[in-house]
Amino acid sequence: MDAPLTLRDIARQAGVSLATVDRVLHNRPGVRPDTVRRVKDAMTRSAFQPHAAASELARARARRFAFVMPSGANPFMQQIQVQLGEMASWMAARRLSVDVVTTDVFDPAVLAGKLEDLVGRVDGAAVVALDHPSVRAAINDLVESGAKVVTLVSDVPSSRRHHYVGIDNIAAGRTAGALVGRFAGGRTGRIAIMAGSQALRDHAERIFGFSQVMAGEFRQLEVLAVAEGHDEDDRSEHLMRQLLAAHRDIIGLYNVGAGTAGVAKALTESGRAGDVAFVGHDVTAVTRKLLLNGVMDAAISQNPGHEARSAVRVLLALARGEPILSEQEMIRIDIVMRDNLP
Amino acid sequence: MDAPLTLRDIARQAGVSLATVDRVLHNRPGVRPDTVRRVKDAMTRSAFQPHAAASELARARARRFAFVMPSGANPFMQQIQVQLGEMASWMAARRLSVDVVTTDVFDPAVLAGKLEDLVGRVDGAAVVALDHPSVRAAINDLVESGAKVVTLVSDVPSSRRHHYVGIDNIAAGRTAGALVGRFAGGRTGRIAIMAGSQALRDHAERIFGFSQVMAGEFRQLEVLAVAEGHDEDDRSEHLMRQLLAAHRDIIGLYNVGAGTAGVAKALTESGRAGDVAFVGHDVTAVTRKLLLNGVMDAAISQNPGHEARSAVRVLLALARGEPILSEQEMIRIDIVMRDNLP
DNA sequence: CTGTTAGCGCTTTCAC
DNA sequence: GTGAAAGCGCTAACAG
Numbered sequence: 001m002d003a004p005l006t007l008r009d010i011a012r013q014a015g016v017s018l019a020t021v022d023r024v025l026h027n028r029p030g031v032r033p034d035t036v037r038r039v040k041d042a043m044t045r046s047a048f049q050p051h052a053a054a055s056e057l058a059r060a061r062a063r064r065f066a067f068v069m070p071s072g073a074n075p076f077m078q079q080i081q082v083q084l085g086e087m088a089s090w091m092a093a094r095r096l097s098v099d100v101v102t103t104d105v106f107d108p109a110v111l112a113g114k115l116e117d118l119v120g121r122v123d124g125a126a127v128v129a130l131d132h133p134s135v136r137a138a139i140n141d142l143v144e145s146g147a148k149v150v151t152l153v154s155d156v157p158s159s160r161r162h163h164y165v166g167i168d169n170i171a172a173g174r175t176a177g178a179l180v181g182r183f184a185g186g187r188t189g190r191i192a193i194m195a196g197s198q199a200l201r202d203h204a205e206r207i208f209g210f211s212q213v214m215a216g217e218f219r220q221l222e223v224l225a226v227a228e229g230h231d232e233d234d235r236s237e238h239l240m241r242q243l244l245a246a247h248r249d250i251i252g253l254y255n256v257g258a259g260t261a262g263v264a265k266a267l268t269e270s271g272r273a274g275d276v277a278f279v280g281h282d283v284t285a286v287t288r289k290l291l292l293n294g295v296m297d298a299a300i301s302q303n304p305g306h307e308a309r310s311a312v313r314v315l316l317a318l319a320r321g322e323p324i325l326s327e328q329e330m331i332r333i334d335i336v337m338r339d340n341l342p
Numbered sequence: 343m344d345a346p347l348t349l350r351d352i353a354r355q356a357g358v359s360l361a362t363v364d365r366v367l368h369n370r371p372g373v374r375p376d377t378v379r380r381v382k383d384a385m386t387r388s389a390f391q392p393h394a395a396a397s398e399l400a401r402a403r404a405r406r407f408a409f410v411m412p413s414g415a416n417p418f419m420q421q422i423q424v425q426l427g428e429m430a431s432w433m434a435a436r437r438l439s440v441d442v443v444t445t446d447v448f449d450p451a452v453l454a455g456k457l458e459d460l461v462g463r464v465d466g467a468a469v470v471a472l473d474h475p476s477v478r479a480a481i482n483d484l485v486e487s488g489a490k491v492v493t494l495v496s497d498v499p500s501s502r503r504h505h506y507v508g509i510d511n512i513a514a515g516r517t518a519g520a521l522v523g524r525f526a527g528g529r530t531g532r533i534a535i536m537a538g539s540q541a542l543r544d545h546a547e548r549i550f551g552f553s554q555v556m557a558g559e560f561r562q563l564e565v566l567a568v569a570e571g572h573d574e575d576d577r578s579e580h581l582m583r584q585l586l587a588a589h590r591d592i593i594g595l596y597n598v599g600a601g602t603a604g605v606a607k608a609l610t611e612s613g614r615a616g617d618v619a620f621v622g623h624d625v626t627a628v629t630r631k632l633l634l635n636g637v638m639d640a641a642i643s644q645n646p647g648h649e650a651r652s653a654v655r656v657l658l659a660l661a662r663g664e665p666i667l668s669e670q671e672m673i674r675i676d677i678v679m680r681d682n683l684p
Numbered sequence: 685c686t687g688t689t690a691g692c693g694c695t696t697t698c699a700c
Numbered sequence: 701g702t703g704a705a706a707g708c709g710c711t712a713a714c715a716g
Binding site: 016017018019020023030031032035054056057058059060 | 701709
């Protein structure tokens with residue numbers, strides 16, 4: 001039974017005061033290098049672990065995070081917000097609050113403006129970002145201001161964001177490809193791809209991964225040119241109808257983004273749902289129903305609850321200077337079929 | 343900007359002392375019903391949230407949990423232990439420690455004995471349990487003693503355990519069935535099932551779910567009698583060899599438990615790996631390799647890291663009297679194929 | 685039944 | 701550069 005050490009013990013061991021140990025612990029300036037060494041030695045020698053609760057209590061100040069999310073009716077994004085709501089009391093007990101800011105994330109100027117607004121006003125931010133130079137600059141400004149920043153769902157790898165919360169979209173596309181290929185059986189035919197826009201980083205990456213697998217492992221399947229439905233139901237439905245009419249031998253369909261209801265409508269009404277292996281993204285009310293009634297065969301999904309919690313946990317860990325449990329914060333690519341619907 | 347309320351504020355509002363508020367907060371006896379009401383009113387009126395860090399700090403006492411796990415070389419169980427190790431500093435910062443106790447979980451008397459040993463010595467325990475009357479009784483004794491108990495991986499639903507950390511094994515079996523069925527294409531043939539033992543609750547449930555789907559959705563596939571390889575490689579390999587020799591038309595294979603290396607060896611050496619849709623459980627070094635080289639088509643998996651962390655978090659939340667984030671603690675049934683290998 | 689009080693281990697002024 | 705001291709909000713004795 002090892003009585004846990006405290007800062008006071010370390011102070012005694014190093015022959016300095018509490019305050020000095022605290023300074024060293026947080027790499028604060030104003031300590032002679034020699035003293036720093038003595039203190040650090042004492043800490044490692046006795047495997048000192050600061051008591052999280054104590055430091056949390058002592059800082060007293062509440063923490064403020066912001067989530068910058070797309071405005072509009074995207075059900076996946078709404079699920080993330082709902083999940084944030086579920087964490088309310090967890091957050092309250094830790095004296096941290098999050099504000100959700102919705103904005104048109106497709107307009108770089110608007111998005112960048114919203115981010116600039118946050119400078120100096122928050123301890124951290126999670127951003128569903130468009131990968132664009134002015135957005136990148138705004139993120140860097142936020143980081144510069146001392147705030148912790150994580151990108152959410154869609155990354156801006158060239159920015160100085162501290163962390164990305166989301167899936168590997170290339171791998172997600174590959175997974176979709178493997179499923180469509182396998183589900184299409186040994187048959188020969190064409191595969192349709194419907195995306196929101198190839199200008200969106202996540203969509204482009206998914207298409208890339210999907211195409212890779214098709215070209216490499218399913219040579220008997222011919223992939224059609226990507227149709228862009230802008231994540232809208234009507235537009236997607238219209239395009240899908242055209243595709244189905246133009247090609248009688250479509251046996252596989254990959255819906256890369258949203259607009260799933262429209263795509264499914266066109267497919268169902270064509271009467272060919274049973275012949276087409278249909279894989280899409282995310283578990284929402286719409287895809288859930290489609291999986292259950294067999295129109296959709298699988299959904300590639302990233303768990304919105306996990307993403308919401310991960311973003312909050314990572315921001316908090318960054319703010320506290322605690323380590324991040326990388327395995328815990330890794331967002332997995334879920335394959336959801338009728339039988340493992342969550 | 344709402345300055346967070348403290349117990350002291352509530353005390354003032356209710357016209358009582360700090361200590362009384364604390365008693366009410368924790369439903370401790372020795373407060374007049376009328377006073378209780380006044381205090382509770384004040385708390386709800388101002389949406390009071392106790393500061394987690396403060397209470398954690400004040401209790402000072404470290405917490406001790408035990409994990410009771412199967413001895414032996416089961417790689418999945420070992421992964422759980424590794425993941426516990428990764429949490430070491432997270433736990434240290436919260437002043438909690440876990441001891442891993444390994445034991446022969448297949449012998450009810452031995453397992454029950456180990457559990458009885460824990461009575462009075464731990465604040466909580468996670469148990470990979472056999473569903474047997476004496477184990478159930480031991481779990482109930484532990485709960486009686488005031489410890490928090492969660493079952494891990496395999497449940498004992500009739501016991502008084504506080505929580506089960508693991509997947510719905512019937513749904514897992516159904517998922518395996520859907521995959522084998524889909525991957526077998528439209529072909530006609532036989533499906534083999536290799537299990538550890540049908541006496542294990544999780545195995546029995548998986549087989550049940552698998553059979554359900556086969557009978558309901560894939561009538562052209564005939565399921566063979568379950569072979570029991572006791573989760574051992576050699577035994578499983580031997581049985582698998584016999585099955586393959588006896589039935590030339592096996593086109594699907596479900597490996598319910600461990601012993602995967604043996605099963606795969608028999609399948610590979612028969613030269614029929616390409617013709618057989620092979621689905622098993624868990625992502626381990628063995629199954630990872632089999633997925634990558636195409637012998638295995640999919641693994642149904644429960645994330646050992648998630649289970650380890652969930653068990654610790656749930657025990658901690660129970661011990662602290664905090665609510666459990668149910669969505670977060672739900673263990674999902676992962677479908678892992680080559681392209682979404684974690 | 686209720687109140688007073690002394691910490692828990694760290695952070696943060698403010699002195700020196 | 702360094703140290704002393706006053707809390708942060710809650711819990712747990714102990715007194716009444």
